Amino acid sequence: MHGNVELYGKLCFKTYCRSMSVSVKERIISACTLSHIRLKKSPLQTIGEEQTQNPYTELLVLKAHHDIVRFLVQLDDYRFASAGDDGIVVVWNAQTGEKLLELNGHTQKITAIITFSSLGSCEEKNQLILTASADRTVIVWDGDTARQVQRISCFQSTVKCLTVLQRLDVWLSGGNDLCVWNRKLDLLCKTSHLSDTGISALVEIPKKCVVAAVGKELIIFRLVAPTGGSLEWDILEVKRLLDHQDNILSLINVNDLSFVTGSHIGELIIWDALDWTMQAYERNFWDPSPQLDTQQEIKLCQKSNDISIHHFTCDEENVFAAVGRGLYVYNLQMKRVIACQKTAHDSNVLHIAKLPNRQLISCSEDGSVRIWELREKQQLAAEPVPTGFFNMWGFGRVNKQASQPVKKQQENATSCSLELIGDLIGHSSSVEMFLYFEDHGLVTCSADHLIILWKNGERESGLRSLRLFQKLEENGDLYLAV
């Protein structure tokens, strides 16, 4: 409700500004800033309606779920599956938006989904979809026929994460304990009970090891495959890393040599994947920006939940972190944050992804998806202030001096900037996740039960023309008149 008022306020603000004289404008601005406190304390960067670089000019709403859609997973070049709290999995065609399959089997919400594509050596060509649910089952589906291959219901606890070790042709399920399964769905081995909170994240690291995030701890397990000596699989706890001071929320592989973890209080640690030592530690996100003390609200809203690290993505050079409502780019070589957008969204950022063309996409609880571009700064000291600040404070020239310290503070910290080049507004509730298809655009899923397919309108138009003439040719109409 509060958000509503705020957004409406913004609309009024914008509309009035266009239509009114400058003197009136001043008055309105002050009125707006006073009446919409949150607007003031979250200097959200906005882009307006003119977004020349935003390629997504076409959308298709896909409706099949009855509850929050939390997961999207790509099956192949044109298909993806969606799953959520209603317990159903739907397979879609990303090109046409056509619903291909609906997989019904879970009675409660789905907690994890992963695909298990067959290896070249394997005789089975079909792709398997593994889903874990709060009903304490894991179901293996045939992704092509919607057939339920097998259902495993011997779990003591809800499986919260699934991971596939392609090299060993096994998959792991992590709940309160960690189980190892082979493709035929035989339980190969399992660990003892680890914790009641369960494993929150699980990734594979080299040397047949996996790292699991359990509460504040990181536990390294090693898998022992059957060799000449023993025919049994085994899983051994190798090491516990206790460097995080709060719950670990995110864990991904950076490359073959390192992985990164993020915690609830904004600790970012990069680990060596081979010897499990800490490579770098970053805790700068919890930066109260003392220079901004004139803006008390800003300080107020820098609560701890605003700096929890929800999601990572990375490329060769950088780790991108979704920290609270902001986005941070951490350079692996320089071992420091090179760009940041402290309030990239109105609310927590839930998922981010790096696109090939230096673009970063983020989605958030505020229901929007934003597209950013990482730009090199020409001069280090030129314009370090995020444009959001500029837009908001520069407008009325009231707070000019307030923005100056920010500039100073960040001068040495950032060398790049994240520029907002577009936003996608469609969902009416938090956008849980998205999936990027090189050829078909972007798929977003949300708590409003919808999935939206965002497409490049121009390209789609061209493709439709192509199909049109193909069909004309098929019908024999093409050369009739010629």
Added chain:
Amino acid sequence: MISAPDVVAFTKEEEYEEEPYNEPALPEEYSVPLFPFASQGANPWSKLSGAKFSRDFILISEFSEQVGPQPLLTIPNDTKVFGTFDLNYFSLRIMSVDYQASFVGHPPGSAYPKLNFVEDSKVVLGDSKEGAFAYVHHLTLYDLEARGFVRPFCMAYISADQHKIMQQFQELSAEFSRASECLKTGNRKAFAGELEKKLKDLDYTRTVLHTETEIQKKANDKGFYSSQAIEKANELASVEKSIIEHQDLLKQIRSYPHRKLKGRDLCPGEMEHIQDQASQASTTSNPDESADTDLYTCRPAYTPKLIKAKSTKCFDKKLKTLEELCDTEYFTQTLAQLSHIEHMFRGDLCYLLTSQIDRALLKQQHITNFLFEDFVEVDDRMVGKQESIPSKPSQDRPPSSSLEECPIPKVLISVGSYKSSVESVLIKMEQELGDEEYKEVEVTELSSVDPQENLDYLDMDMKGSISSGESIEVLGTEKSTSVLSKSDSQASLTVPLSPQVVRSKAVSHRTISEDSIEVLSTCPSEALIPDDFKASYPSAINEEESYPDGNEGAIHFQASISPPELGESEEGSVENTPSQIDSSCCIGKESDGQLVLPSTPAHTHSDEDGVVSSPPQRHRQKDQGFRVDFSMENANPSSRDNSCEGFPAYELDPSHLLASRDISKTSLDNYSDTTSYVSSVASTSSDRIPSAYPAGLSSDRHKKRAGQNALKFIRQYPFAHPAIYSLLSGRTLVVLGEDETIVRKLVTALAIFVPSYGCYAKPVKHWASSPLHIMDFQKWKLIGLQRVASPAGAGTLHALSRYSRYTSILDLDNKTLRCPLYRGTLVPRLADHRTQIKRGSTYYLHVQSMLTQLCSKAFLYTFCHHLHLPTHDKETEELVASRQASFLKLTLGLVNEDVRVVQYLAELLKLHYMQESPGTSHPMLRFDYVPSFLYKI
């Protein structure tokens, strides 16, 4: 009222909404005296001015064997319509033009009376004294109690406009044939039922007599018969004879369809061949007959009566009414059809012709016409499309073959009835080839169908049906005359000849020479009807084939027939009650109310009772398809329910709106607007009842209102152009307002600018009160949105602001518009606020023509190959894009934002062309990231 509204100049119609633009009243001394007939709603050009009736009407007359020609009823049944016109006199005239009492009796060489299945005859006549011209359709119905078993009737379309009758002859003929066919089908059922009752009576009488004779025989065993006994024996013999006669009659009436099919268009040589086959077939078991007889079986028990000798024919009895003759259901159906005809041909001839040309042209533009045309017309197009698909009727067996395969008892159909039902659906198609220029085409088409037809009839024949040589011969001779007459009678119709020429021709056909009556043209019985059947029969099968795949058939059905549909909707709702089964389809109706005869000779094939499970199923399917379509449509005019609630208040007190609103609003909202609201509501609710012609009617009025309100909008709001641009370019326009009536009215008006996705309803939501959602923008392109002052309304506004990039917002309360800039030239031409157009319907037509131009541009753009595909491999996308841009700009002459409009329409065209099943999904939402501006008055 009577003629096209734009032609009428001096008369004052009930155009309340015109008032703001009326010229100031002239001083008394300059005023022109009113046109004397103005009170009747006529115009100076109206041909009616000389006539004694105020407008066209339909008259049904009978040549009663007791009192002679007498008028039975008129449609519309309103004395004001025909005024002082002498119906009795005119009945005499029209009945005397062609009195074809069908010849029944004992033809030479035949032992039993024969029914003669005469074709209807169609005559055009003029009565200069009465100032009336009429299309007269004669038909004969059977009545067991009538002399010669026949009752001659005629239906006449009476108009003061001779040209209308002449030029619409084809259409009139087609429509009246349908009505007549309906009547006759009902009559055949009724007659058969009558015969069966009679047979039962006779059978019972024979049994009684037989027992009496036996008793007498036993009583005197002297070896000779008393005179009494001889009398009894004679009586018995005459009863026996009567039974045979009636059985024969029954057989004849049941074999009607086969005979009719067979008899048509076969030359006498073939005839014998057929007879042979027929006789062979009739000796073997005859499945068709069994199919037929089943029809007459399921009926309530009838207690036979004893028939007194020599009471077989009585003339002093009161004759049956038309309704009794034809079975109430068929009768009402016929009346519905007739009033449909009356609606159809209402109005000035030029208006009729224009709309026919219009429809014919629209049919040709099947790629683009879905965009802006109403669905009624689009449906017509679908009919045409379906029709144009050549069917292979001869391969696909006529209904009877499939009927035999389905062993479900108690289903009631005969080849005849089924066929005729389909016929009645399809005859209209012919009418669609509206005017003269198409008639030639039509004729050739028809004749080209012939060979197949013949095959088909032969096919029917092979299966064997009872036929008697004589009747075929009779038909044959009739036909042979028709072969000659067909060509010239049609020719005389196609060219509007001068009366003299026509008269001379007419004389060659008929010899009727009474002073005031001039027979302009006659069409001997076979001349036209066979054409109807030719046209309809193959397509009847065609249509039947198309039922199972649902939608198309359903729509087709909706478009082409109206009255049966009324019945059909009933069928849907009361499927289970036998009395209602499929009234529309002329099936089954006769079945109830008739009883199963336990042991009728004709009923021996009871094991094959099964017949026909499939046709009713098909109908049901079709019905479902129908409903699906309408459910889509239902969704569109939004809150029908609350309109029902909210509406009566306005209806009762139209002035309260005026009172409660400020002046600027009242200018928008006067009585006529309320009625426009009425009409829009009426039209939407009539959509639910799938009847075509009331919808069509209201849509005419609807168009007028919509045009008028659109015109008002354009005049009142200086920012009408960007708003219309939003609609044309596919950006959803939200009309925000507190008052539902105003919002609805404007939405209805602006809907004329909204391109449709497919051939279903326009993507317009007239009234929404809940916050909008992204789905709404994908689905709707024009939304009327309720502004709520309460906190609950904040959600609505929030949603609106959140999705502002997808919408243009027209705020009616504050008179503002928030939408992207428009600088094109297209919309100013479409919506010029200084336009001289004053009438809503004129403006509607103007918009239609402009939009059609636009469509053709979009078509060109979409289907120009080189614009979208690289001409060679190395061509870059940029080059293609620049070629597109230059084409749009230079070739199509589009400026700035106009390009967007054409591009949007092109996308719709592409989607529509590629869609396998039209209308199943909503297209994607396309949008641009362009800044919006706020416009104020």
